[in-house]
Amino acid sequence: MSKRDYSLLGPDGARAVETGLAAAEWYHTDVPRKVMKELMARSDAPAIRDTVILYGCMVAFAAIGVALWPSWWSVPFWLAYGVLYGSASDSRWHECGHGTAFKTPWMNNAVYEIASFMIMRNSATWRWSHARHHTDTYIVGRDPEIAIMRPPAFAKLILAFFGIPDVIAFFPRMVTNALSGPTAEERTFVPQSEWGKVQRVAIIYTAIYAATLVLAFAMQSILPLMVIGLPRMYGAWHHIMTGLLQHGGLADNVIDHRLNSRTVYMNPISRFIYWNMNYHVEHHMFPMVPYHALPRLHDTIKHDLPAPNRSIAEAFREMWPALKRQLAYEDFFLRRDLPATAKPYREDFHKAALGEAIPAE
Amino acid sequence: MPQWIRACATDDIDEEDLIRFDHAGATYAIYHSPDGQFFATAGKCTHEDVHLCDGLVMGHLIECPKHNGQFDYRTGEAKRAPVCVNLKTYPVKTEGDDVFIEVP
Ligand code: FES
Numbered sequence: 001m002s003k004r005d006y007s008l009l010g011p012d013g014a015r016a017v018e019t020g021l022a023a024a025e026w027y028h029t030d031v032p033r034k035v036m037k038e039l040m041a042r043s044d045a046p047a048i049r050d051t052v053i054l055y056g057c058m059v060a061f062a063a064i065g066v067a068l069w070p071s072w073w074s075v076p077f078w079l080a081y082g083v084l085y086g087s088a089s090d091s092r093w094h095e096c097g098h099g100t101a102f103k104t105p106w107m108n109n110a111v112y113e114i115a116s117f118m119i120m121r122n123s124a125t126w127r128w129s130h131a132r133h134h135t136d137t138y139i140v141g142r143d144p145e146i147a148i149m150r151p152p153a154f155a156k157l158i159l160a161f162f163g164i165p166d167v168i169a170f171f172p173r174m175v176t177n178a179l180s181g182p183t184a185e186e187r188t189f190v191p192q193s194e195w196g197k198v199q200r201v202a203i204i205y206t207a208i209y210a211a212t213l214v215l216a217f218a219m220q221s222i223l224p225l226m227v228i229g230l231p232r233m234y235g236a237w238h239h240i241m242t243g244l245l246q247h248g249g250l251a252d253n254v255i256d257h258r259l260n261s262r263t264v265y266m267n268p269i270s271r272f273i274y275w276n277m278n279y280h281v282e283h284h285m286f287p288m289v290p291y292h293a294l295p296r297l298h299d300t301i302k303h304d305l306p307a308p309n310r311s312i313a314e315a316f317r318e319m320w321p322a323l324k325r326q327l328a329y330e331d332f333f334l335r336r337d338l339p340a341t342a343k344p345y346r347e348d349f350h351k352a353a354l355g356e357a358i359p360a361e
Numbered sequence: 362m363p364q365w366i367r368a369c370a371t372d373d374i375d376e377e378d379l380i381r382f383d384h385a386g387a388t389y390a391i392y393h394s395p396d397g398q399f400f401a402t403a404g405k406c407t408h409e410d411v412h413l414c415d416g417l418v419m420g421h422l423i424e425c426p427k428h429n430g431q432f433d434y435r436t437g438e439a440k441r442a443p444v445c446v447n448l449k450t451y452p453v454k455t456e457g458d459d460v461f462i463e464v465p
Binding site (some may be wrong): 028033036040041100127286287288 | 419429
């Protein structure tokens, strides 16, 4: 295969449309309608509980961090606050963006807006890019959310653990959006009716960051930035760690989430921060199922899925060498073996991609 | 010339649920609301080419299974992003245990 072109307006995207890879019908495990309705059912209680815990912990950790500032004793509290601000906000943004976390729409919207601000994504723009990620997951030239392009840019991946590429991209875009609305590329996927909202959101973000900076200058201290802004960097590591595992090293250009997504068993703290998105094959196959029902969904369909990774460490041990091999040979990927009882699906369609697989060592 | 077509029996659809109905090359979604009424809309979401029959009915809303866009199935009104275009609706009547929809 020739070099991949990830641009949304490039030849790979056009080819995906021509061959039927784009907007294709994806594989779904058969689940009886009655069971699926129970799994999809919405409820406020789990997300209210988790949100009270999340924001309660954030207030407590930040208050202790401020009280102990500038002593080194404040460091553990900032680290804990940071991971909730700079990583848990990613999963809240994601789940509330889908509208599945809470049953009550205004609760989804409120948490979505707060999380979007913390994770530095314009709340009006990002709803639309994520829809495309679900339509064309890891289809080159179609999916705007491919975290690890081939060949992988390792320096950028490492810097992402500190939020650096995202923050560098965010601020100029925020100012541009505040001054003139969505950029030309954003206008290709954000409907015109939302352009004004993109601009309003950017103006609000700009005002909050400006006020934080003014306060920092007035206090002659970075303390205000430790509370707003910087935790997106010093707390980003967890959402990058979990986010890279979602699809890293697996097949691209296939239309079966069992082949391009990774489910990883994780410890309860990571699952709280990540809101169960470690069940990533399940989430992509059935985005209607709320985060709190994903473990049940996993139990229901695991007979039809590849074996999950047993831990974060084990998943990295699988993924990282595969990424290194993609440096030299970008068509390399980890082929997922489906259980013997799984229903095969469109093997013919996937053959071009799967036929080139080199088995993982 | 519009005509009434039998789509299903009233007990083919649980309350607060929907089924798919195909007729003459077109596809529809037939709903049974929580208050016992029946409604019909076009079968496919207006956002992408996805059938609504695997979606979730909540009250008078149908949520699309692909990107969680929502419509009010009584009026077809688009209620939640990413859907922006309303869904076409069709008249429905029941006669005895049968549900009929009026198709164009
Ligand atoms: S296909 Fe229905 S919301 Fe996208």
